[in-house]
Amino acid sequence: MRIDPEIYKASPLSDELVGMKAFVAPMPVTPVFLDIPMLTGDEVPHAPYIAASANPWPGSVALYSSLTDQNFGLNTILPLRATLGSTRSPMLRATTGLFDRGDALEVQLASGQLESVEEAALLSGANLTAIGDGSSDNWEIFQFATAELIAPRTYLLRDRLRGQAGSDGLMPDVWPTGSQFVLLNSVPQQIDLSRNMRRVTQNYRIGPAQRPVDDPSFRQMQKAFDGNGLRPYAPAHLRAVIQPDGAVTMTWVRRTRVDGDAWESFEVPLGEESESYMLRVVKDGAIVRTDVLTTPSYVYSGAAQASDAITLPFTVEVGQVSATYGVGLWASTRITAL
Known part of the structure; x- marks a missing residue:
């Protein structure tokens, strides 16, 4: 019997074992919601930002939302880990x-x-x-x-x-x-929020985008947002002068939340439907007078002070009013005796 010796030679091909990666269980994601002012003017003014981190980072993160505790829909995908x-x-x-x-x-x-x-x-x-x-x-x-x-x-x-x-x-x-x-680099993103859903509590679930929304790695929370990109800034340069007759004259300068960086015009854009302010007089933590004004000035007469039964010192607070948002942030000054 003849035998071909070539069939007994070792094959030049080597069999390599397939490498197996260790399983890493998905970890919960840490979300941070930021209902903040507009930063560039190009944002959706009523939509908050979300930033997220996890260790290890799952590659991308998904945010789901629902008005109820079920029927969650995809809201936002975060592809990058925030700082x-x-x-x-x-x-x-x-x-x-x-x-x-x-x-x-x-x-x-x-x-x-x-x-x-x-x-x-x-x-x-x-x-x-x-x-x-x-x-x-x-x-x-x-x-x-x-x-x-x-x-x-x-x-x-x-x-x-x-x-x-x-x-x-x-x-x-x-x-x-x-x-x-x-x-606040380019990583945090605004979530999808309809204008009519401002100040409405919703359910949110956040977790690894590769996992289903009911996965145990998802976190659930309830949030409602004011839409602070619509919030007026606090007035600037609030001044109060006590007149010889006891009246207090107050003036301030309005600010704008939109297009306020240009120097070509004499005054910044109004940014609201109309110019309006709310003024409060506060004594020992209690509000004793509230007035709505249309000009950036006010005279608190001696007669009005007597009617309010108020004496120095007291605090005056002024906020610009938005027809959409309401009263914005307050500027305040404490008025003391001469």
Whole structure:
């Protein structure tokens, strides 16, 4: 019997085992809702933003919404992980329109990174950031020019511009340690919200986009949004002068939430259906007088003060009124004796 020896030679092909990746269970997504003012003027004014992070990041995140606890429909897809974190030092109140060169703000990120920018880029809108208490509508918008990396994912932020986009009306005396931090780059997106759904509570579910909406990795929450892109800014330069007869003369300057950056006109656009203000006189925390005005001035006569049984000191608050939104943020001044 003849045998061909070639059939006993080893094959030049090697059998390789197929690699198997370890299974990584989907983790819950951390969402942050931001019902904030318009930042560029091109946004949907009544729709809030959402930013999200997860570890590990699932590739993309899906937000579903429903008026009830069932029949959820796809609302928004977030393809990128947002830059989120929290503060590790307090940030005190500062003057708007000037650089805040106070103590550096220490921020620890859960995801993302920060970088310094030149002053020209800062004044063009770079490094826009939100700091808040985690609720959807209490955010101050600020910018920073310098970001110094001092530890893994930990930065010191200096040379800040505070109270941007009219958020100075929400600036507290201090943002405490542990405040939420969100970088407002192109990653956070506005959710789909109809105008008639403002201030209507809805159910939201958020989780990995590759998973069904009823997957255990999804988180559910109830939210209602005011649509703060429609909210008037607080008036500026509120002044009060006590006249010799005891009357208090008050004046202020209105601001606009739309198209207010141009210098060609003598006055900023109104931005609302009509010019209207609400003025409140407050004594010891109680509102003793409320007036609706159509001009940026008011005289609180001695007779009106006597009618209100009020004496110095007291506080005057003024807010611009929108027919769509209602009263915006308040400007206030405390009137004391001469």
